[in-house]
Amino acid sequence: MEIDWDSLANQYKELVNSPASSEQSRAIQKLIGKAASTLPRDNSESLAWFKSALSQSPSKWFVAKVMALATPVPRSMLDPLVLAALLEPNPSATKYFIEPCVRSFGAQTVKSRIQALSNEPGVSQNSGVEKATYWLPSIGT
Numbered sequence: 001m002e003i004d005w006d007s008l009a010n011q012y013k014e015l016v017n018s019p020a021s022s023e024q025s026r027a028i029q030k031l032i033g034k035a036a037s038t039l040p041r042d043n044s045e046s047l048a049w050f051k052s053a054l055s056q057s058p059s060k061w062f063v064a065k066v067m068a069l070a071t072p073v074p075r076s077m078l079d080p081l082v083l084a085a086l087l088e089p090n091p092s093a094t095k096y097f098i099e100p101c102v103r104s105f106g107a108q109t110v111k112s113r114i115q116a117l118s119n120e121p122g123v124s125q126n127s128g129v130e131k132a133t134y135w136l137p138s139i140g141t
Contacts, residue, residue, distance in 0.1 A: 005049045008035050009062040016058070028065075035062075036069035044076045051077070054084040054097075064096040072104035082113045083120060085135075086128030094128075095135040107136045 008031065015028050040046035050066075053059035067073050067081060078101055085097035101110045111133065118129050 003035075003038050005035075005053070009053065009059045012062040012065070013058050016061070032062075032065045032069060035066045039066060039070050039074070042074035042076050047074055047076055051080040054080050060084060061096070064100075067100040068096070070100065070104075073100045075105075078105060078109075078113060079117060082110065082132065083117050083123075085132040086114065086117055086120065086123045087126055088128070088131065089126060091131045091134070094131045098132055098135040102136065111136055 012028065012031055015024055015031065018024050044051075050063050053063045064081075064084075067077065073081070081097045081101050085094045088094045088097065098110060101113075114129060114132050114136075117123065123129065
């Protein structure tokens with residue numbers, strides 16, 4: 001059965017924008033849990049929706065929540081998540097893209113991907129490297 005990721009992302013947006021309640025919180029957890037449990041295998045083609053959604057707000061927050069529950073984060077999502085962190089204007093929100101990557105791939109791998117992607121358009125103008133590396137656990141340099 002084909003999953004309609006746009007529909008799930010829209011449901012997430014509606015839930016997040018509804019009045020806060022324990023029912024709302026449970027509905028969000030259930031929705032994100034369902035999405036994480038049906039996440040496609042690590043295959044670039046099947047994960048294309050997720051990669052594309054990372055460049056669109058509010059869909060990128062849905063992707064970040066799903067990846068927070070994914071065990072492990074699909075390898076083909078590493079660079080798109082790191083790039084989303086590097087381009088995220090809110091320094092505090094950068095962690096939602098970095099933390100799942102660190103959990104799945106380790107801080108050293110994430111640090112090397114940050115460095116590799118640091119020349120992508122918009123990264124230096126956004127001070128993206130500084131914002132993203134802030135959320136890396138202390139690692140040997």
